[in-house]
Amino acid sequence: GQARQKRPSQAQLMAIAAVMTIRRVLCFSLxxxxxxxxVAPSLVGAWxxxxxxxxxxxxxxxxxxxxxxxxxVCSDNFRSVDANVAxxxxxxxxxxxxxxxxxxxxxxxSPDGVVIANFSCIGNETDLSDCPGSARxxxxxxxxxxxxxxxxxxxxxxxxxxxxxxxxxPLRNAFNGSCKACPNxxxxxxxxxxxxxxxxxxxxxxxxxxxxxxxxxxxxxxMKDANVVCGELGYPLALGxxxxxxxxxxxxxxxxxxxSGANGTAAPCDSVTVAENNQFREGLRSxxxxxxxxxxxxxxxxxxxxxxxxxxxxxxxxxxxxxCGFQPPPACTNETVRLRGGAVPWTGRVEVKLNGQWGTVCDxxxxxxxxxxxxxxxxxxxxTAAIPSASYxxxxxxxxxxxxKCTGTEAxxxxxxxQSGVVASSCGHSRDASVTxxxxxxACFKTGSRFITAPxxxxxxxxxxxxxxxxxxxxxxxxxxxxxxxxxxxxxxxEARSLFAYSVQRGTAxxxxxxxxxxxxxxxxxxxxxxxxxxxLFSISRCPDGDAVVTCTTGLPDLVPDITAxxxxxxxxxxxxxxxxxxxxxxxxxxxLASSAKKKSPIDYVRVLRFSTQVMNWGTYDFIPSLPPxxxxxxxxxxxxxxxxxxxxxxxxxxSTGLKVAVGHKAxxxxxxxxxxxxxxxxxxSCNLNTQGISPNCGDLYASHIDCxxxxxxxVSPGGYVLELLINPGNGTMESDYSNNAARCNIKITSxxxxxxxxxxxxxx
Numbered sequence: 001g002q003a004r005q006k007r008p009s010q011a012q013l014m015a016i017a018a019v020m021t022i023r024r025v026l027c028f029s030l031x032x033x034x035x036x037x038x039v040a041p042s043l044v045g046a047w048x049x050x051x052x053x054x055x056x057x058x059x060x061x062x063x064x065x066x067x068x069x070x071x072x073v074c075s076d077n078f079r080s081v082d083a084n085v086a087x088x089x090x091x092x093x094x095x096x097x098x099x100x101x102x103x104x105x106x107x108x109x110s111p112d113g114v115v116i117a118n119f120s121c122i123g124n125e126t127d128l129s130d131c132p133g134s135a136r137x138x139x140x141x142x143x144x145x146x147x148x149x150x151x152x153x154x155x156x157x158x159x160x161x162x163x164x165x166x167x168x169x170p171l172r173n174a175f176n177g178s179c180k181a182c183p184n185x186x187x188x189x190x191x192x193x194x195x196x197x198x199x200x201x202x203x204x205x206x207x208x209x210x211x212x213x214x215x216x217x218x219x220x221x222x223m224k225d226a227n228v229v230c231g232e233l234g235y236p237l238a239l240g241x242x243x244x245x246x247x248x249x250x251x252x253x254x255x256x257x258x259x260s261g262a263n264g265t266a267a268p269c270d271s272v273t274v275a276e277n278n279q280f281r282e283g284l285r286s287x288x289x290x291x292x293x294x295x296x297x298x299x300x301x302x303x304x305x306x307x308x309x310x311x312x313x314x315x316x317x318x319x320x321x322x323x324c325g326f327q328p329p330p331a332c333t334n335e336t337v338r339l340r341g342g343a344v345p346w347t348g349r350v351e352v353k354l355n356g357q358w359g360t361v362c363d364x365x366x367x368x369x370x371x372x373x374x375x376x377x378x379x380x381x382x383x384t385a386a387i388p389s390a391s392y393x394x395x396x397x398x399x400x401x402x403x404x405k406c407t408g409t410e411a412x413x414x415x416x417x418x419q420s421g422v423v424a425s426s427c428g429h430s431r432d433a434s435v436t437x438x439x440x441x442x443a444c445f446k447t448g449s450r451f452i453t454a455p456x457x458x459x460x461x462x463x464x465x466x467x468x469x470x471x472x473x474x475x476x477x478x479x480x481x482x483x484x485x486x487x488x489x490x491x492x493x494x495e496a497r498s499l500f501a502y503s504v505q506r507g508t509a510x511x512x513x514x515x516x517x518x519x520x521x522x523x524x525x526x527x528x529x530x531x532x533x534x535x536x537l538f539s540i541s542r543c544p545d546g547d548a549v550v551t552c553t554t555g556l557p558d559l560v561p562d563i564t565a566x567x568x569x570x571x572x573x574x575x576x577x578x579x580x581x582x583x584x585x586x587x588x589x590x591x592x593l594a595s596s597a598k599k600k601s602p603i604d605y606v607r608v609l610r611f612s613t614q615v616m617n618w619g620t621y622d623f624i625p626s627l628p629p630x631x632x633x634x635x636x637x638x639x640x641x642x643x644x645x646x647x648x649x650x651x652x653x654x655x656s657t658g659l660k661v662a663v664g665h666k667a668x669x670x671x672x673x674x675x676x677x678x679x680x681x682x683x684x685x686s687c688n689l690n691t692q693g694i695s696p697n698c699g700d701l702y703a704s705h706i707d708c709x710x711x712x713x714x715x716v717s718p719g720g721y722v723l724e725l726l727i728n729p730g731n732g733t734m735e736s737d738y739s740n741n742a743a744r745c746n747i748k749i750t751s752x753x754x755x756x757x758x759x760x761x762x763x764x765x
Contacts, residue, residue, distance in 0.1 A: 103149025214288030448531030558619030
């Protein structure tokens, strides 16, 4: 039979009840223990996730719910892989397309606080609570300045790898409307930037897909979308969304009346033929991109959401339009951001001015959104590249900021969050950040130069790149003798290839049968096209001294005087030396003394102010003498060759009047890597090895005790002066940046034997 279960006694039941009560008390106490200890409870268990305050369900402020409370997620440690998991949890299987670091600026703050989250997701999770770091996250308030925003990828058609865009205008609309697809200039000049924002272009947005151009549907089209288009086209700002009637007031979608009057008074099509109007109208009947939705932070229209791509019927002519323009930066009269070291003005190393001093930006955390803010603040469009590792050469001065976190919509870099001070200074100049910005298409402007490849009779018939100029009789080769200055090839390489000019040589295009030009081309060096240079040219069938062969390059040296070495040499020896003329005859022979010294007898004295010259090469290419060794000048007095006759010029200016009161110069007799930066750079040039040059990130030192390392002040009275040291005078050697070649020191000559120095600085800092 079945055994009977024994019933517990009353005493046993009371004992069990007591144990259960104690366990409940202990569990409740342990649950409250973190609050008594001042520790927030961990987030455990499954989380609810939502996107709040976005324009669509797929974008907004990321919030998680715990115990019935929705809170934002701190963006400090929130990564793209975490955003992908959050979107997957929300049902967007394709993950996230954008993470915003300052989502409160777009969607507001979370009213119930913020969660400090270190999710550390791997990427294969389907719920944020599955991520390894989720259990370590804590509820908190007031400990995080920025919250995360996420845009999830919607199901949409397969995107092409590239998508060209343009603005289109009605054909030959000469009298009516304001449609204008090309600007007057490719980039704004500083004074134009500081003027009120003016429209530069406006028109119908079109994309190139399937081998032809098509318009974009206007459904859901907004200023955010327009800003992205303008930025991609090279403009910093969208000023509006004009109607089709604004762009072409007389267009009504119908065929033109060929019998109507002209000059826009009675003609509905304003001198446009029936065929041309019909062609334009038919182009509006179909759209190639539908339901575009941008957040405003994208740098390309292709990065925005769109519901369909490909031709679709558009009988109502509802197409997207934009009006783009140049906008003044917040403080255009006080320059705070600039680009240096690039072959074109819209690319280069980012330099910022903080507390009155110019410095660079560390590439830690540097991305396309940070770069876009810099580009737009300078009057360009969106960034096309955020470039790390001092790709345009190393800057000088302090590293001003690091870990910049921009949303991409700020008006200036100063409006983004970043770190400065000691944290930034720990990042060396080998990590200087750079950008490349978009600009209006060069197709809108007259082309002044180009290169053609042809056999060179002077080079064993090898193919050579010859410079062609768009002259008075059309395109033609330019003679070598007509390229008189370094500015001409510099402008040509900038225009035709967005590169630097490296050299100009003679060649003979033996098979070339076209026109050639001889004469003069005069450029300042900052022009964007040879068409902007002064030209006095004449056609010729053959160049007597050969055709101009120009070599372009991606980089150049950048010579910068070391102001620390200069200042230290002045502080170490604040004396004015009195030297008998007979002891410095080599200095007299090298024209290193004042003109009055030539009238003195050998036993007379001259007074010289000594200092050291250390020339650093912070560029990306070697600096080598432009002349080959067999053309160097022998100086018997010094018993050596001068590889560069004028490496540096010295001048002393009256601090009150600005008048030049004394001069000097330094010839290069031993150009070598005397010092190199302490990050693995090795010395390669040494006079002992019969090689002369300065490697990138190395410098050549001429100490103050050497002949001509002085300026003759024999004829200078006591008072305040500015000592100037100018490297590469006359720009005789190609450099990536000539603006940082001068160093200046404020000095005071107190007597015939002493002086004091208060400061030294670079002329552009």
